[in-house]
Amino acid sequence: MERSVLDSLGVEIIGVMSPVSICMLLVVLLVSTLSPSASDSAAAAASATTAATLVYDESPSDPPGRRLAGALLNAAAFVALIAAATTLLVVLYYYRFTGFLRNYVRFSAFFVLASMGGSILLSLLRAADFPLDAFSALVLLLNLSAVGVPAVLSPAVPVLLRQAYLVALAVIVAAWFARLPEWTTWTLLLALALYDLAAVLCPRGPLRVLVELASSRDEELPALVYESRPASASVSHVVAALGSVELQPVEPAPPNPTLSNRNVDPDRTILEIESLEEETSPLVPNEPSSSGSGDSRQQDIAAEGEREREGERNQDPSSSSSLPGPAFENDSFDTSRGIRLGLGDFVFYSVLVGRAAMYDLMTVYACYLAIISGLGCTLILLSICRHALPALPISITLGMGFYFLTRLLLEPFVVGASTSLVMF
Amino acid sequence: MTVAAGLGYVLISLGPALSLFVSVIAKKPFLILTLLASMLFWLISLIVLSGAWRGFLPLKSASWWPYVILIITSVGFQEATRLIFWKLYKKLEVILDAFAEEKFRSRLSWTDKMQIALAGGLGHGVAHAVFFCVSLLTPSFGPATFFVDRCSHMPFFLVSAIISLGFMIIHTFSMVIAFNAYAEGRKLDQIIIPIIHILAAVMTLINLAPGGCAIGVPLLYIIGGVVLCHCWQMVWRKLTERGNRQRNSSDIHVS
Numbered sequence: 001m002e003r004s005v006l007d008s009l010g011v012e013i014i015g016v017m018s019p020v021s022i023c024m025l026l027v028v029l030l031v032s033t034l035s036p037s038a039s040d041s042a043a044a045a046a047s048a049t050t051a052a053t054l055v056y057d058e059s060p061s062d063p064p065g066r067r068l069a070g071a072l073l074n075a076a077a078f079v080a081l082i083a084a085a086t087t088l089l090v091v092l093y094y095y096r097f098t099g100f101l102r103n104y105v106r107f108s109a110f111f112v113l114a115s116m117g118g119s120i121l122l123s124l125l126r127a128a129d130f131p132l133d134a135f136s137a138l139v140l141l142l143n144l145s146a147v148g149v150p151a152v153l154s155p156a157v158p159v160l161l162r163q164a165y166l167v168a169l170a171v172i173v174a175a176w177f178a179r180l181p182e183w184t185t186w187t188l189l190l191a192l193a194l195y196d197l198a199a200v201l202c203p204r205g206p207l208r209v210l211v212e213l214a215s216s217r218d219e220e221l222p223a224l225v226y227e228s229r230p231a232s233a234s235v236s237h238v239v240a241a242l243g244s245v246e247l248q249p250v251e252p253a254p255p256n257p258t259l260s261n262r263n264v265d266p267d268r269t270i271l272e273i274e275s276l277e278e279e280t281s282p283l284v285p286n287e288p289s290s291s292g293s294g295d296s297r298q299q300d301i302a303a304e305g306e307r308e309r310e311g312e313r314n315q316d317p318s319s320s321s322s323l324p325g326p327a328f329e330n331d332s333f334d335t336s337r338g339i340r341l342g343l344g345d346f347v348f349y350s351v352l353v354g355r356a357a358m359y360d361l362m363t364v365y366a367c368y369l370a371i372i373s374g375l376g377c378t379l380i381l382l383s384i385c386r387h388a389l390p391a392l393p394i395s396i397t398l399g400m401g402f403y404f405l406t407r408l409l410l411e412p413f414v415v416g417a418s419t420s421l422v423m424f
Numbered sequence: 425m426t427v428a429a430g431l432g433y434v435l436i437s438l439g440p441a442l443s444l445f446v447s448v449i450a451k452k453p454f455l456i457l458t459l460l461a462s463m464l465f466w467l468i469s470l471i472v473l474s475g476a477w478r479g480f481l482p483l484k485s486a487s488w489w490p491y492v493i494l495i496i497t498s499v500g501f502q503e504a505t506r507l508i509f510w511k512l513y514k515k516l517e518v519i520l521d522a523f524a525e526e527k528f529r530s531r532l533s534w535t536d537k538m539q540i541a542l543a544g545g546l547g548h549g550v551a552h553a554v555f556f557c558v559s560l561l562t563p564s565f566g567p568a569t570f571f572v573d574r575c576s577h578m579p580f581f582l583v584s585a586i587i588s589l590g591f592m593i594i595h596t597f598s599m600v601i602a603f604n605a606y607a608e609g610r611k612l613d614q615i616i617i618p619i620i621h622i623l624a625a626v627m628t629l630i631n632l633a634p635g636g637c638a639i640g641v642p643l644l645y646i647i648g649g650v651v652l653c654h655c656w657q658m659v660w661r662k663l664t665e666r667g668n669r670q671r672n673s674s675d676i677h678v679s
Contacts, residue, residue, distance in 0.1 A: 005454070005520060005523055005524035005527060005528060005532065005536070006452045006454045006455060006532075006536050006539065006540070007451075007452055007453075007454075008453075008527075009453065009454040009520075009523070010453035010454045010456070010457050011453045013453065013457060014453040014456055014457070017456075017460075360559065360562070361558070361559040361560075361561075361562050362555060362559035362560075364559075365467075365554050365555065365558075365559060366467060366471075369460065369463055369464050369467055370464075372460055373460065373461070373464050376457065376460070376461075402467075402471075405471050405475075406471070408478075409471060409474040409475045409478050410470060410471050410474045410555075412474075412478070413470075413473070413474030413477055413478065414470070414474065414555055414556060414559075415560065417494070417556070418556045418557070418560060418584055419560075419572065419580070420491075420572075420574075420631070420632060421572065421574070421575060421580075421583060421584065421587065421628060421631035421632075421637060421640075422491055422494070422495065422625075422628050422629060422631065422632065423552070423556050423584075423587055423588065423591055423625070423628050424495050424498045424499050424502070424591075424621070424624075424625035424628070
């Protein structure tokens with residue numbers, strides 16, 4: 001059968017959605033297998049020490065007003081920490097402490113994998129009643145974490161392995177965050193969505209400054225960033241996923257939620273990939289290349305992409321060389337630029353779904369659909385306005401809305417109908 | 425037996441959908457997006473419905489007429505949703521066509537449109553199965569099972585899995601029929617689809633009678649079979665028509 005437009009449209013979107021879905025699925029599985037054990041005292045003690053419960057330690061017996069105030073305080077403190085950390089990292093990046101940032105990322109990846117991953121592994125082993133002696137568990141864990149360190153940073157590691165490690169990091173951090181008390185989780189998610197909106201879109205927002213700084217230097221942005229680029233696409237993109245800058249100082253914290261987007265200069269043999277996030281599928285064809293970030297070179301590139309889309313066949317050799325084998329013949333599907341999604345987005349999507357999983361499966365499905373559709377909306381917006389966009393606000397708002405709608409409205413209706421075996 | 429039983433129920437209700445997904449949908453990213461959009465649509469329609477019915481629930485009376493009203497309003501609303509979905513798709517199709525023209529020098533072929541309709545229908549069907557059956561299956565992974573009084577031959581989970589499979593089939597293929605009917609302007613099919621939907625929903629009302637599921641479920645499957653047959657006839661007719669004509673993609677374009 002001849003190739004049709006259905007084969008190629010939306011590859012990039014699916015390339016981002018599938019790892020996000022895998023991440024959410026793993027977190028839901030983890031949460032639902034571990035939730036009985038999470039109620040024991042050790043886990044409760046562990047959850048009390050995270051940065052998000054610095055101010056107020058929520059207990060279900062408190063009156064709602066106090067819980068709400070405490071949760072708001074927690075969220076404010078956490079967001080303030082993140083903002084401070086991000087600013088610190090921007091300052092560090094501004095003064096070119098790149099080596100420090102790299103090492104910092106290596107350390108934090110190792111730390112997350114070894115300690116938090118270790119504790120999750122331990123509770124998994126306990127839940128599965130799997131007998132494993134301490135020595136081999138330690139060797140296994142250290143080996144896994146040690147591979148993770150180069151996998152997050154080094155270009156020599158296969159892309160698939162790096163993507164797997166990034167997803168694993170996100171799963172671990174999200175499973176950790178899902179242990180937060182309920183009210184704190186919701187306010188935290190909302191506050192983070194707002195923070196994300198401000199940090200990426202405000203003219204002086206730290207994330208925006210970071211992205212523009214990186215682009216003006218033609219450097220890779222130092223952050224833990226998932227990249228949906230196909231595995232066969234050359235060495236060039238391996239430079240990505242440098243460092244989880246923004247959030248790292250908060251110890252149990254995930255990398256910062258960022259979703260930003262920039263064009264890649266097709267003239268470089270080593271493609272620059274500092275962009276956190278990129279959308280190239282012209283879902284809205286021939287849109288005006290409005291360049292939101294004030295980089296003039298980027299405008300040129302955007303205009304060039306526009307021209308390419310008009311049907312010029314002579315493709316730049318460098319960008320075509322990085323196309324995978326069965327790539328699209330048309331330039332408008334230039335897969336040499338993948339979509340990037342900050343790992344923090346993975347984490348907080350999964351936190352929302354994991355929190356939903358503690359209530360019921362129905363809320364999980366509703367939240368999943370809402371988050372994925374929010375992500376889709378963000379990606380479509382990205383293809384229209386072609387600059388860094390925050391990925392959290394739309395998805396988190398939709399996800400929370402659907403969670404409460406499902407919990408309050410849908411569940412009694414559906415359960416009532418289907419337990420009397422009446423369906424439609 | 426516990427996890428195995430739970431997985432078995434999930435596979436009964438979603439197995440055919442899963443194989444359709446793997447064999448047809450998963451290869452084409454756009455179809456996955458259509459599937460997700462259609463699932464979201466169905467979910468929103470269900471949420472709106474449940475919001476409207478929230479004040480009257482739970483239905484305490486033993487009489488069956490509130491259920492009839494519930495089913496008629498629900499089916500009517502969902503058919504309206506289908507119409508909205510079609511209208512939206514119609515708008516999207518213009519963009520898709522323009523895009524395909526530019527990129528492949530051809531418009532969407534009729535098989536493409538059928539696949540989009542299938543993905544949309546599968547989205548409805550899967551969403552139905554997920555919300556009405558799979559999300560209630562969590563207890564079935566545990567050590568116990570659950571029987572309802574009115575259908576005591578089988579575990580509740582098994583009955584609901586079987587019913588949701590039937591609805592999955594009906595939803596999926598009636599969407600294919602409906603999209604085709606809308607595109608070609610065939611009035612008969614446009615009317616038949618809501619009628620089939622209502623009939624199928626009414627069949628589940630039989631389950632309210634004691635022991636009724638032994639009658640209602642086979643009837644539901646008969647309706648599912650009718651939908652499948654009708655869909656196959658329609659596809660076969662198109663296939664032979666296209667076979668007679670020259671396979672010219674611009675010629676094939678209907679609408």
